Amino acid sequence: MSKRIDVKDLNVYYGNFLAVEDVSINIEAKSVTAFIGPSGCGKSTFLRTLNRMHEVLPGARVEGEVLLDGDNLYGPGVDPVTVRSQIGMVFQRPNPFPTMSIRDNVLAGVKLNNQKISKGEADALVERSLQGANLWNEVKDRLEKPGSGLSGGQQQRLCIARAIAVEPQVILMDEPCSALDPISTLAVEDLINELKDQYTVVIVTHNMQQAARVSDRTAFFNIAGTGKPGKLIEFAETSTIFNNPSNKATEDYVSGRFG
Amino acid sequence: MTATSLTSSRGAGRAGDKVFSGATLAAGCLILAVLFGVALFLVIQAIPAFTAPAADIQGGEGFFAYIWPIVIGTLIAAIIALVIATPVAIGVALFISHYAPRRLASGLGYVIDLLAAIPSVIYGAWGAAFLAHQISPAYGWLAENMAWLPIFQGPASATGKTILTAGIVLSVMVLPIITSLSREIFLQTPKLHEEAALALGATRWEMIKMSVLPFARPGIISAIMLGLGRALGETMAVALVLSSGALTASLIQSGNQTIAAEIALNFPEASGLKVSTLIAAGLILFVITLAVNMVARWIISRHKEFSGAN
Numbered sequence: 001m002s003k004r005i006d007v008k009d010l011n012v013y014y015g016n017f018l019a020v021e022d023v024s025i026n027i028e029a030k031s032v033t034a035f036i037g038p039s040g041c042g043k044s045t046f047l048r049t050l051n052r053m054h055e056v057l058p059g060a061r062v063e064g065e066v067l068l069d070g071d072n073l074y075g076p077g078v079d080p081v082t083v084r085s086q087i088g089m090v091f092q093r094p095n096p097f098p099t100m101s102i103r104d105n106v107l108a109g110v111k112l113n114n115q116k117i118s119k120g121e122a123d124a125l126v127e128r129s130l131q132g133a134n135l136w137n138e139v140k141d142r143l144e145k146p147g148s149g150l151s152g153g154q155q156q157r158l159c160i161a162r163a164i165a166v167e168p169q170v171i172l173m174d175e176p177c178s179a180l181d182p183i184s185t186l187a188v189e190d191l192i193n194e195l196k197d198q199y200t201v202v203i204v205t206h207n208m209q210q211a212a213r214v215s216d217r218t219a220f221f222n223i224a225g226t227g228k229p230g231k232l233i234e235f236a237e238t239s240t241i242f243n244n245p246s247n248k249a250t251e252d253y254v255s256g257r258f259g
Numbered sequence: 260m261t262a263t264s265l266t267s268s269r270g271a272g273r274a275g276d277k278v279f280s281g282a283t284l285a286a287g288c289l290i291l292a293v294l295f296g297v298a299l300f301l302v303i304q305a306i307p308a309f310t311a312p313a314a315d316i317q318g319g320e321g322f323f324a325y326i327w328p329i330v331i332g333t334l335i336a337a338i339i340a341l342v343i344a345t346p347v348a349i350g351v352a353l354f355i356s357h358y359a360p361r362r363l364a365s366g367l368g369y370v371i372d373l374l375a376a377i378p379s380v381i382y383g384a385w386g387a388a389f390l391a392h393q394i395s396p397a398y399g400w401l402a403e404n405m406a407w408l409p410i411f412q413g414p415a416s417a418t419g420k421t422i423l424t425a426g427i428v429l430s431v432m433v434l435p436i437i438t439s440l441s442r443e444i445f446l447q448t449p450k451l452h453e454e455a456a457l458a459l460g461a462t463r464w465e466m467i468k469m470s471v472l473p474f475a476r477p478g479i480i481s482a483i484m485l486g487l488g489r490a491l492g493e494t495m496a497v498a499l500v501l502s503s504g505a506l507t508a509s510l511i512q513s514g515n516q517t518i519a520a521e522i523a524l525n526f527p528e529a530s531g532l533k534v535s536t537l538i539a540a541g542l543i544l545f546v547i548t549l550a551v552n553m554v555a556r557w558i559i560s561r562h563k564e565f566s567g568a569n
Contacts, residue, residue, distance in 0.1 A: 053458060056450075058361075085460025095451040099473035108469060109459035159455070166459060 002200045003069040003169040004029040010064035012049055020046050021229035032201045034211035037221035042230025043204050047172050051087035052080040088163035092175045094155030096147030103143040109166040133161035134191050153184020173203040189214050212242050220250045305539035311532055328506035332515040337490035339426025340433055348437035356445035375435035383499030386428035395419030398511040412509040420502035423510040428496050433486035444478030445471055477559040484555040494519040518544045
C-alpha cells in the first residue's frame with residue numbers, strides 16, 4: 001500500500017510571486033526521500049504541494065503535474081480532501097489534538113474516513129498504529145489521558161501514529177525532528193527506517209546528518225537570492241549527494257561551505 | 260573606568276515601578292470594594308422585606324410568594340434569548356472566521372458590532388411598535404396548531420406583547436456579544452491544529468469540529484454566560500415589550516414579568532417597604548447572576564486537563 005510520486009514541471013505561486021520554479025522529480029515507492037537546502041529555498045512549500053496542503057494559504061496555486069501512481073493530484077474533479085487522506089503529513093511542531101485523549105488522537109483520521117468502526121477494531125487499530133510508531137509500550141496504560149501531556153518526542157510519534165492509522169500511500173514529514181531533543185530525534189529516525197518497509201516517506205530536514213542517516217535518495221534545493229524562486233538543483237542517491245555531488249552548489253552546501 | 264556597584268540602583272526606574280504596582284493594586288482593591296459595597300447595600304436594604312409580616316408585602320403572601328414568579332419569568336426570557344441567539348451567533352462567528360471571503364468578513368463583523376451599539380430603549384421601541392405587531396399572526400398559528408405544547412397554549416395575545424417577543428428582542432441584543440467573543444476565539448485557534456485535521460483528510464466542517472470548536476469551547480461558554488448576564492439584567496427592552504402579568508406557562512399569552520423590568524416599572528413610585536421589596540428582588544437577581552457565573556467556571560474547569568493549556 002505505497003505509491004510512487006512523479007512530479008512534472010511544477011511551478012508554485014503565492015499570488016503572483018513564483019516561490020518554486022520548474023521542479024521535476026521521481027519519488028520511489030517504499031523508500032525515504034529527503035529534501036535538503038537552506039532556509040527559504042522552497043523545500044517545505046514544495047512538500048506541501050504533494051498533498052495540496054499549500055492551498056490552506058489564500059492565493060497559493062501550482063502549475064504542472066503531480067502524479068500519484070499516474071493519477072494527477074491536480075486533475076479536474078480531484079478533491080483535496082481525498083488527496084490528503086491518501087497522503088498523510090507530519091508537521092514541524094508536534095500537534096496532537098489537545099482536547100482528545102491519546103486513543104482518540106490515533107483514531108481521529110479513521111473516524112473521518114470511514115465513519116463507523118467497532119470498539120474491537122478500534123482497539124486493535126490503536127494498538128497497531130501506536131506499535132507502528134514505537135509508542136505503544138510508553139502509553140498503553142494511559143490511552144485515555146490527553147495527548148498534550150506527553151513529552152515532545154512522544155507527541156511527535158503520536159502524530160506519526162495518527163498519520164499511519166489511516167493507512168496512507170505516502171507520508172510527508174516537514175522537519176519532524178526540529179523541535180525535538182537528540183534522544184527523541186533518534187527514536188523518530190529509527191521509526192522512519194521502519195516505516196519505509198510499508199510506506200513512501202518524504203522528509204524535509206535542515207539537518208544534513210539526518211538526511212544522510214535516514215534517506216535513500218536526497219534532493220538539494222537552493223535559491224539564487226531573496227525574491228528569486230527556489231529550484232531543485234540536484235537529485236540523486238543519498239551517498240552520491242554527500243560524497244560525489246555533480247553540482248558545485250550541492251558540494252558547497254553538504255560540505256558546510258554555506259547554508 | 261567607573262565600576263557599577265551592585266547596590267546602587269537607578270532611582271527613577273524604581274520609583275516608576277512602585278507607582279505602577281501601587282496603581283494596579285489600588286485598581287484591584289477598588290473593584291473588590293465596589294462589589295462588596297453593592298452586595299452590602301443590597302443585603303442591608305433588603306432585610307426589611309425578608310422580616311416584614313407576609314401580609315404587608317405586595318400580593319399579601321410574603322416575599323417569596325412575590326418573588327418566585329418573576330424569577331421564573333426572568334429565567335424564561337433569558338433562556339429564550341440564549342436558545343435563539345447561541346446557534347445563530349456561533350454560526351455567524353464561524354462564517355466570519357472560517358468561511359467568508361476576507362473583505363465580506365470584516366464588513367460583516369463591523370455590522371454585528373454595530374448591533375451592540377444600539378441603545379436598549381431603541382430595541383424596546385422596535386420590539387413593542389414593530390416586532391410585536393408583525394409576529395402576532397404567528398402566535399395565532401402556534402395557538403391553533405401547537406397548543407398541545409403547554410408553552411403554546413392559546414388564546415394568543417392579540418397585541419403580540421408576550422414573553423416570547425421579549426425573548427426574541429433580547430436574543431437580538433445578546434447576539435453581538437456572543438458573536439464577537441466567539442469570533443475572536445475562533446480566530447485564535449492554532450494553525451497547527453487546523454492543519455493537523457486537514458492533513459488527515461478532514462473537510463472544512465470536520466476540521467472545525469475537530470480543532471476549532473474544542474479549542475473554543477471554554478470561550479464559547481464564557482461568551483454565552485456574558486450574553487446570559489445581559490439577558491438577565493436587561494430592563495428597558497423588556498419593560499417596553501412585555502405586557503406583564505401573572506406567571507403563565509404559555510409563552511404566547513400576555514403575562515409573566517422579569518425582575519429587572521419589575522424594579523424599573525415600580526421603583527419611581529415606591530416608598531417604604533415597597534422599596535425594600537424591590538431591592539430584595541435586585542439581590543435575588545445578583546445571586547442568580549453570581550450562581551450562573553460559578554456554574555460556568557465549574558463547567559470550564561472540569562475540562563482543564565484537556566484544554567491544551569498544559
